[in-house]
Amino acid sequence: MLDWLDPDSRPEFPPTAQALEHPNGLLAAGGRVSPLWLDAAYRRGIFPWNDPQEVRLWWSPAPRAIITAEQFRLSRTIRKLLRRQPYFITANQAFEQVQAACAEPRDAEGGTWIDDELLLHYPRLHAAGRAISVEAWNDGALVGGWYGVLIGSALFGESMFSRASNASKLAFATAAPILLDAGVTLIDCQMQTEHLAQFGCMEVERAEFEDRLRSAIQHPTPTPLPCVLS
Structure with missing residues (x-):
């Protein structure tokens, strides 16, 4: 089950080791893509990627x-x-x-x-x-x-x-x-x-x-x- 990120809270991502193997790297859903959220994500090696019609998804694939x-x-x-x-x-x-x-x-x-x-x-x-x-x-x-x-x-x-x-x-x-x-x-x-x-x-x-x-x-x-x- 994916962690759901509250867009009204400060960015807190789950441990990257929890990322799914299938699909590779899917870690969490929700949140925002403000500069604060993006900075927090990239510092952990996490990035947003999803179809514009879907909920926001965050990824940390391995291998990298x-x-x-x-x-x-x-x-x-x-x-x-x-x-x-x-x-x-x-x-x-x-x-x-x-x-x-x-x-x-x-x-x-x-x-x-x-x-x-x-x-x-x-x-x-x-x-x-x-x-x-x-x-x-x-x-x-x-x-x-x-x-x-x-x-x-x-x-x-x-x-x-x-x-x-x-x-x-x-x-x-x-x-x-x-x-x-x-x-x-x-x-x-x-x-x-x-x-x-x-x-x-x-x-x-x-x-x-x-x-x-x-x-x-x-x-x-x-x-x-x-x-x-x-």
Whole structure:
């Protein structure tokens, strides 16, 4: 039975070890997605994800897909793409546009998990310096990008989109080395994908992930990304 979170109370999540195996990582329902709730969740490695028509659901899957400073790499294919970089890459210049593009339906059924509440509150985190966006532009048009939440030296990747070939991939490939050099020690990718494997993404068990996370959120927040990355 899932714990029900009272949206009128302070955020208190159950132990992550209580997360279900099927579906993997489902931990709790209810609550809110205000900046206070989001901060409390991410510090525990918990994130919201549900159909907009469903009740709010909170997740903590295991194993967890992460990229570390030690394991990060750029595949040969990505390096070739970067040498022919067709896009102008910026940071934190169009956060709300990036999030809105990530919220656009991507399948035949028109599904999306980024609802109006998320579109309202993540920009508040961005305004406070707690969320970042990276944008790919072509002839002045936004063609790709991604956004995430930053706490200490932990970066929680949220979503990405592409309207042109490899746009989000190159936006990440351009920004990630700069972030890691600036002090990011852990990039939480949530679930492993073939796309992320090109960057050295690996899966770790819950205990290792949470040990790494506890350490990362105690570190100073890295210097903000420059406005222009390439």
